[in-house]
Amino acid sequence: xxxxxxxxxxxxxxxxxxxxxxxxxxxxxxxxxxxxxxxxxxxxxxxxxxxxxxxxxxxxxxxxxxxxxxxxxxxxxxxxxxxxxxxxxxxxxxxxxxxxxxxxxxxxxxxxxxxxxxxxxxxxxxxxxxxxxxxxxxxxxxxxxxxxxxxxxxxxxxxxxxxxxxxxxxxxxxxxxxxxxxxxxxxxxxxxxxxxxxxxxxxxxxxxxxxxxxxxxxxxxxxxxxxxxxxxxxxxxxxxxxxxxxxxxxxxxxxxxxxxxxxxxxxxxxxxxxxxxxxxxxxxxxxxxxxxxxxxxxxxxxxxxxxxxxxxxxxxxxxxx
Numbered sequence: 001x002x003x004x005x006x007x008x009x010x011x012x013x014x015x016x017x018x019x020x021x022x023x024x025x026x027x028x029x030x031x032x033x034x035x036x037x038x039x040x041x042x043x044x045x046x047x048x049x050x051x052x053x054x055x056x057x058x059x060x061x062x063x064x065x066x067x068x069x070x071x072x073x074x075x076x077x078x079x080x081x082x083x084x085x086x087x088x089x090x091x092x093x094x095x096x097x098x099x100x101x102x103x104x105x106x107x108x109x110x111x112x113x114x115x116x117x118x119x120x121x122x123x124x125x126x127x128x129x130x131x132x133x134x135x136x137x138x139x140x141x142x143x144x145x146x147x148x149x150x151x152x153x154x155x156x157x158x159x160x161x162x163x164x165x166x167x168x169x170x171x172x173x174x175x176x177x178x179x180x181x182x183x184x185x186x187x188x189x190x191x192x193x194x195x196x197x198x199x200x201x202x203x204x205x206x207x208x209x210x211x212x213x214x215x216x217x218x219x220x221x222x223x224x225x226x227x228x229x230x231x232x233x234x235x236x237x238x239x240x241x242x243x244x245x246x247x248x249x250x251x252x253x254x255x256x257x258x259x260x261x262x263x264x265x266x267x268x269x270x271x272x273x274x275x276x277x278x279x280x281x282x283x284x285x286x287x288x289x290x291x292x293x294x295x296x297x298x299x300x301x302x303x304x305x306x307x308x309x310x311x312x313x314x315x316x317x318x319x320x321x
Contacts, residue, residue, distance in 0.1 A: 046304075052093075061310065099128040105130070105227050106228050111229055144169070146223040149244060150252075151235075153251070253269050
């Protein structure tokens with residue numbers, strides 16, 4: 001069964017979801033279904049984050065650019081090529097964030113490194129984040145049941161429904177494999193069936209069903225989430241790559257971006273890469289892990305929130321706010 005057909009059938013089978021509670025996300029990087037449910041960015045969604053002290057960034061900003069300890073390039077705060085802090089920023093004062101999933105970021109080759117927020121994720125969650133430059137993409141063919149792609153589209157689902165989609169996708173593949181296996185078996189001769197035969201047959205079917213369910217739950221376990229780092233006008237080539245076809249897509253729509261380089265003509269629900277990663281993980285924590293969110297991933301916005309404040313102050317000084 002093709003994934004597109006499966007996703008369409010899955011969506012048609014779902015009942016209308018309950019209203020989204022305040023503070024919850026549903027999709028990422030596309031137009032919202034209910035604009036009134038979105039908190040406007042001027043309410044400063046970055047204000048109540050549980051962040052490590054940013055004093056080290058304040059001092060670095062006052063002192064100006066510094067050299068990268070690896071490539072010696074002149075940078076501010078960190079080197080976006082080597083993914084390390086500059087010499088003026090002690091590495092011990094940069095927070096480290098442990099993520100519950102692996103993050104793959106596929107960056108467009110024309111994306112300017114210095115303007116991308118993908119480096120923030122690599123800097124702050126180094127062990128769990130890998131950045132690839134297109135056309136370098138991992139082979140996901142054998143892991144599609146444990147991978148999500150965060151990108152808007154007609155078949156995209158919410159974070160809350162994403163793992164269920166992986167399980168349904170896995171179930172369809174298991175049943176397809178079983179059908180193929182049975183199709184190769186010779187048809188036995190017909191004989192009269194007794195009550196005991198029918199009972200044994202039902203027990204076999206139930207046992208097989210239970211085994212299928214256990215297999216589905218074991219295999220359909222989310223391990224990796226893929227994000228695309230690119231301007232929206234350059235995403236078509238990446239998202240249409242055959243190596244990404246068949247992945248379950250996830251979308252969020254209840255957040256407005258605070259990115260200072262927001263692209264003109266695009267909805268303000270189109271998030272920067274680091275915002276999309278942060279909001280996805282926050283939703284995953286609440287809706288999939290079923291845990292209260294207590295700021296576990298807030299430090300992913302350590303650099304982003306600080307830069308937002310700098311840009312806001314500069315605009316205020318220039319009379320643009």
